[in-house]
Amino acid sequence: MKNILVTGAAGFIGANFAELMVKKYEGKYNIIVFDKLTYAGNIHNLDAIKDKITFVQGDICDFDFVMETYKKYDIDAVVHFAAESHVDNSIKNPFIFTHTNVIGTHTLLEVAKQFWGEGSTNKFVHVSTDEVYGTLGETGYFTETSPIQPNSPYSASKASSDLIAFAYAETFKMNVSVTNCSNNYGPYQHHEKLIPHMISLALQDKPLPVYGEGLNIRDWLFVEDHCEAIDIILHQGKKGERYNIGGHNEKRNIEIVKLILERLGKPETLISHVEDRKGHDYRYAIDPTKLKNEFGWEPKTMFKDGIVKTIDWYIAHPEYLMK
Secondary structure, eight states: OOEEEEETTTSHHHHHHHHHHHHHSTTTOEEEEEEOOOTTOOGGGGGGGGGGSEEEEOOTTOHHHHHHHHHHHTOOEEEEOOOOOOHHHHHHOHHHHIIIIIIHHHHHHHHHHHHHOTTOOOEEEEEEEGGGGOOBOSSOOBOTTSOOOOOSHHHHHHHHHHHHHHHHHHHSOOEEEEEEEOEEESTTOOTTSHHHHHHHHHHTTOOEEEETTSOOEEEEEEHHHHHHHHHHHHHHOOTTEEEEEOOSOEEEHHHHHHHHHHHHTOOGGGEEEEOOOTTOOOBOOBOOHHHHHHHOOOOOOOHHHHHHHHHHHHHHOGGGGOO
16 A cells, blocks of 8 residues: 545545644655545645645546546555535535535445456545434444434435445455544534534624534544544455444533633623524434454543644634634
8 A cells, every 4th residue: 555545635534634644654655635625625724734745636426537546646545535514505405415425435436446456455445424323312322233324415425325335345345444433523624513613603702503402412523533543444444344433522512512612711692592403313422342442442532622622723723714
């Protein structure tokens, strides 16, 4: 493995992963970043490593261009982040999510199959979400054998892409692993997502809209810990296996908002409860036991430390909070 294609690496998690790979394996791998630069992609996310990567602007749904990229850079491995990922947007424009997340993933896999050949040992890591499992009640955790029960157009498109990835592993004996991670937070996240969005509004003393009573629960993982797990799976993950990545850091949405306000010294009177999201999943919680038992991975960042680090990063980088 020498030339690694990282799709969607101008986005939040992909940029953090590309930065990790460059710093951790400098000189060992050539990192080829492939990104369409949609509204959620930001080329400046890669500024810290721009002289140590190769950037290719393109659409993962463009079969011929993707094949040309594989050939031009002699791609040995793929880590696939590129996706439409904002649930609210999937409710407004669901077809875009089906096209990018399903057709795009299928395109990357089919090009890999044609370029590497069936039965190849070349690695393909498909990065997905815990939302494919649907929702949980007050107890229990998602495991790798939990039923796939997506509830939003976004999660349904990701579940579909997961199944295509597994089909290529089974039918064509490709070395594909799938990861399903809980909510990420940290540097470079687009301002439409919960934490940067609330930071932005609080800094402007604007109302912070919270769906319903804000009691929905998410399992939060610092992005650098997620990237470390993907690095392990890239190197050691088994063909046709799913790996759950989570931090056992469950927080209600209202807790997150209040933590942000407290850190910024803003009053809780800024909180504004609004009509709940359609099909809003109540709780996500990941059991990462498989990843821990097989590879010894555990998150390093406690939420109480990670959230402060994240808030302070956005204060220092206000350009990431601007629309």
